[in-house]
Amino acid sequence: MLRSDVQHLDAVIYTHAHKDHIAGLDDVRPFNFINDMEMPIYGEKNVLEALKREFHYAFEDIKYLGVPRLVLNEINNEEFYIKGIKIIPIRAFHYKLPVFGFRINDFTYITDANYIEDAEFEKIKNSKVLVLNALRKNKHISHFTLEEAIKVFEKSRSEKGYFTHISHLMGKHKEINAELPENIRLARDELKINI
Known part of the structure; x- marks a missing residue:
């Protein structure tokens, strides 16, 4: 900050x-x-x-x-407002722990998750920007892997994706970005997203 x-x-x-x-x-x-x-x-x-x-x-x-x-x-899992802006909670799971992601206009943010029920997934669809956790390439008990995060992004039909909550086990930023679809990038410090 x-x-x-x-x-x-x-x-x-x-x-x-x-x-x-x-x-x-x-x-x-x-x-x-x-x-x-x-x-x-x-x-x-x-x-x-x-x-x-x-x-x-x-x-x-x-x-x-x-x-x-x-x-x-x-x-709770009902929309609320901050300064007139609607915030939509999205229930996800961090292994067995219920967590929230949030949608603000066409921006959706979900971190520390590895499962989203179908009914909640509807809240994500067609976001302009989806920020999602992708801890590493290998399976993890409570976080999406890189491959799982890509599948979630594609299923969401979002325009642009950023993956966050990245482990040092993921690999080098530049190399991983080269492996990703053009509309998905690893997030970075000081990334600014207008919502």
């Missing part, structure tokens, strides 16, 4: 409660200060409970100076 000079965040939406996805919560503090606002946080009940547990100091009655100022918003 520092390297990309992000000056404003409207909200934070969580996909699930794994540490590698929630650990950056403290990084909203500069936005509390710069934008003089509490940060709206969206997540399922279990995610919000994990945030309260892991970042208990932000939720105590007597606030320590400088803790993140947060407003928690519980979501």
